[in-house]
Amino acid sequence: MITAAERAEPALRAVTLLQLARSRATADLVDPEQLVEQTLSLSDSPSERVERDEVLRGLFGILLVRRPGAALRLLYEQTTASWAMATALLENAVGPLLDARGTDGAILLHRAVRRALACTSTQDTGDSSIDGVRTTLGD
Numbered sequence: 001m002i003t004a005a006e007r008a009e010p011a012l013r014a015v016t017l018l019q020l021a022r023s024r025a026t027a028d029l030v031d032p033e034q035l036v037e038q039t040l041s042l043s044d045s046p047s048e049r050v051e052r053d054e055v056l057r058g059l060f061g062i063l064l065v066r067r068p069g070a071a072l073r074l075l076y077e078q079t080t081a082s083w084a085m086a087t088a089l090l091e092n093a094v095g096p097l098l099d100a101r102g103t104d105g106a107i108l109l110h111r112a113v114r115r116a117l118a119c120t121s122t123q124d125t126g127d128s129s130i131d132g133v134r135t136t137l138g139d
Contacts, residue, residue, distance in 0.1 A: 014055045018055045018058045021035065021058075032063050032070070036063070039055045039059070053088070057089055058092065075090075
């Protein structure tokens with residue numbers, strides 16, 4: 001199965017290897033960090049971009065469990081490149097985040113996002129939300 005995936009077109013290979021990485025039975029056959037590198041090297045053509053984004057969103061949760069440092073690097077890289085992708089990574093990793101941090105994870109994440117927004121904001125707008133993130137939920 002891995003050999004067949006390796007012979008496929010790069011975008012199809014990434015999607016196939018993601019499915020293998022998701023499965024408990026075959027997860028150990030796929031190096032998620034290597035798959036991230038391969039996926040990031042896909043072109044910006046519309047078809048490969050769709051596949052790249054799908055694979056990165058799926059891999060983030062896997063990385064959180066198997067390689068947390070790599071997950072944080074990916075999140076940081078995507079945050080600096082695309083806020084939409086960074087939030088998509090987090091949205092697709094709710095299960096692993098809750099498993100790792102419990103319900104406190106949402107509060108901790110909210111605080112971190114609030115601090116990040118405060119650090120990058122040029123002025124105090126006085127609004128209770130910035131880009132849809134409520135800024136008034138506890139400290």
